[in-house]
Amino acid sequence: MLEVPINRITTLNDDQPNMDAPYVLYWMIAFRRVNYNFSLQRAIEWANKLSKPLLIFEPMTIDYPMASIRFHKFAIEGIQDIQKQTEKSKAFYFPYVEEKKGVADKLLIELAKNAAVVITDDYPTYFVPQMTAEAKGSIQTTYELVDSNGLLPIRIAEKEYVRAHDFRRFMHKNIEDFLVEVPEQDPLEYLNLKFDEKLLEPILKKYELVDFNKVNTQDFLNNLNVDKSVEISDVVGGYNAAKLRLDLFAKKGFNDYSKLRSHPSEDASSQLSPYFHFGHISTYEVFEKIISNESWSVENIDPNFVGRREGWWGGSANLESFFDELITWRELGYHTCVKRANYDQYQSLPEWAIKTLDDHANDEREYIYDLSEFTNANTHDEIWNAAQNQLKTEGRIHNYLRMLWGKKILEWTPNPQIALSYLIDLNDRFALDGRDPNSYSGVFWILGRYDRAWGPERPIYGKIRYMTSKSTATKFNLKPYLEKYSVGSTV
Numbered sequence: 001m002l003e004v005p006i007n008r009i010t011t012l013n014d015d016q017p018n019m020d021a022p023y024v025l026y027w028m029i030a031f032r033r034v035n036y037n038f039s040l041q042r043a044i045e046w047a048n049k050l051s052k053p054l055l056i057f058e059p060m061t062i063d064y065p066m067a068s069i070r071f072h073k074f075a076i077e078g079i080q081d082i083q084k085q086t087e088k089s090k091a092f093y094f095p096y097v098e099e100k101k102g103v104a105d106k107l108l109i110e111l112a113k114n115a116a117v118v119i120t121d122d123y124p125t126y127f128v129p130q131m132t133a134e135a136k137g138s139i140q141t142t143y144e145l146v147d148s149n150g151l152l153p154i155r156i157a158e159k160e161y162v163r164a165h166d167f168r169r170f171m172h173k174n175i176e177d178f179l180v181e182v183p184e185q186d187p188l189e190y191l192n193l194k195f196d197e198k199l200l201e202p203i204l205k206k207y208e209l210v211d212f213n214k215v216n217t218q219d220f221l222n223n224l225n226v227d228k229s230v231e232i233s234d235v236v237g238g239y240n241a242a243k244l245r246l247d248l249f250a251k252k253g254f255n256d257y258s259k260l261r262s263h264p265s266e267d268a269s270s271q272l273s274p275y276f277h278f279g280h281i282s283t284y285e286v287f288e289k290i291i292s293n294e295s296w297s298v299e300n301i302d303p304n305f306v307g308r309r310e311g312w313w314g315g316s317a318n319l320e321s322f323f324d325e326l327i328t329w330r331e332l333g334y335h336t337c338v339k340r341a342n343y344d345q346y347q348s349l350p351e352w353a354i355k356t357l358d359d360h361a362n363d364e365r366e367y368i369y370d371l372s373e374f375t376n377a378n379t380h381d382e383i384w385n386a387a388q389n390q391l392k393t394e395g396r397i398h399n400y401l402r403m404l405w406g407k408k409i410l411e412w413t414p415n416p417q418i419a420l421s422y423l424i425d426l427n428d429r430f431a432l433d434g435r436d437p438n439s440y441s442g443v444f445w446i447l448g449r450y451d452r453a454w455g456p457e458r459p460i461y462g463k464i465r466y467m468t469s470k471s472t473a474t475k476f477n478l479k480p481y482l483e484k485y486s487v488g489s490t491v
């Protein structure tokens with residue numbers, strides 16, 4: 001097994017491992033998978049080095065911001081897959097879906113007390129960084145954060161990149177090493193010692209270990225005191241569903257990706273973002289699938305195209321276009337959130353954007369809607385309502401319409417600060433891929449982040465890029481989309 005690269009590891013407590021403790025603990029909180037997972041791999045490295053067995057603890061708390069039955073169902077489907085995958089492994093997998101606030105935290109403290117080493121996931125947004133930092137107080141042994149977010153380690157950049165073009169250049173110049181330092185497909189194969197369940201007897205008397213493949217998920221969810229107004233989506237969570245999506249995309253959507261990815265009525269994009277957000281699949285696995293299908297290798301790279309959107313990978317138009325989203329755009333968001341503590345605040349926008357939005361904050365608005373009208377897709381605009389309806393029922397919006405959806409919220413609210421708060425609320429509350437570094441990329445892009453000033457200067461938008469439903473309707477045949485998602489149609 002290859003060693004986890006050092007630039008993926010941040011030590012939060014450099015105490016010597018507690019050799020009296022019986023196991024190594026992997027506290028799985030963001031990379032909720034066993035394949036291509038550097039955190040799990042690092043925990044296995046420690047377990048083998050110290051000749052200890054491995055305990056994988058995956059908690060799901062009940063009171064995290066925006067928690068709802070929709071996200072719980074998606075996460076539980078991920079747990080079901082891991083329970084099957086780990087059944088015959090030497091590790092002990094302990095998922096814990098909290099039914100009462102605060103119990104999972106207590107359980108972590110109890111498990112960590114008996115751990116020789118604690119490894120957890122290094123994820124840069126949402127409540128996660130604060131939670132992993134606070135846990136330091138309860139962990140009196142070696143404690144490491146491991147980064148398995150993407151192809152580039154999230155902490156290698158020396159500065160913040162404010163434009164995709166500059167980040168792309170940086171990525172092109174640095175990524176080759178990381179295409180070689182790949183996480184193991186199945187790190188559990190390398191684990192030496194089998195976990196003896198007796199080690200957990202006292203804990204399992206206090207905290208129930210649920211087999212999520214045996215309980216009725218619907219009943220379990222119904223009994224949880226979690227927001228049920230955000231209803232369950234038909235999109236199935238977990239590694240198996242992610243793999244199916246990936247296979248389907250590689251066979252079908254990918255072939256038209258560069259031409260049709262922006263077309264709302266086509267299924268040309270991967271629809272993998274919820275799986276990335278929940279950590280159910282690694283971008284390494286997706287990358288490997290695509291390059292193997294395309295017979296691509298690092299020899300294809302053309303250094304003459306450093307910084308260019310197309311050409312550097314030396315692949316097909318579909319590969320160039322897909323990797324630009326999967327790597328440049330996706331990882332730009334992670335890097336921004338690492339470098340910028342105020343990534344979710346209005347003040348983090350570029351100066352030019354704040355100035356132009358301020359200049360137009362008092363412009364007259366033809367339409368103004370409040371959060372409840374937006375939530376219920378109750379505006380005058382059929383396309384906007386359909387996009388919101390898709391978000392509300394399925395937990396996703398097609399990327400092109402997501403841009404239009406966001407621009408109209410800016411246009412139809414009293415000022416840009418209110419627009420921002422509605423955007424974050426609606427995106428994070430309903431989207432399966434919300435609460436992610438790329439939620440803030442997308443939402444803040446609406447208001448000018450990563451973009452440039454555009455002319456002519458317009459009311460409300462100022463120099464911020466402008467979009468209209470009319471031009472969207474002219475550009476694409478929206479009939480199939482509207483038939484599917486218009487308010488009142490059966491989705």
Ligand SMILES: Cc1cc2nc3c(=O)[nH]c(=O)nc-3n(C[C@H](O)[C@H](O)[C@H](O)COP(=O)(O)OP(=O)(O)OC[C@H]3O[C@@H](n4cnc5c(N)ncnc54)[C@H](O)[C@@H]3O)c2cc1C
Binds near residue numbers: 261325329331333439
């Ligand atoms: C207002 C707004 C809000 C957004 N909120 C989110 C969000 O909460 N979570 C989220 O993951 N993305 C968000 N995006 C970005 C983008 O809409 C989604 O990543 C994309 O639609 C996901 O669909 P897909 O998986 O089929 O993408 P594909 O086209 O198949 O792309 C593959 C992967 O690349 C990444 N990617 C693609 N487009 C972008 C992009 N523009 N920016 C960053 N990464 C990208 C995603 O991880 C995606 O899964 C938002 C965009 C806007 C305009």
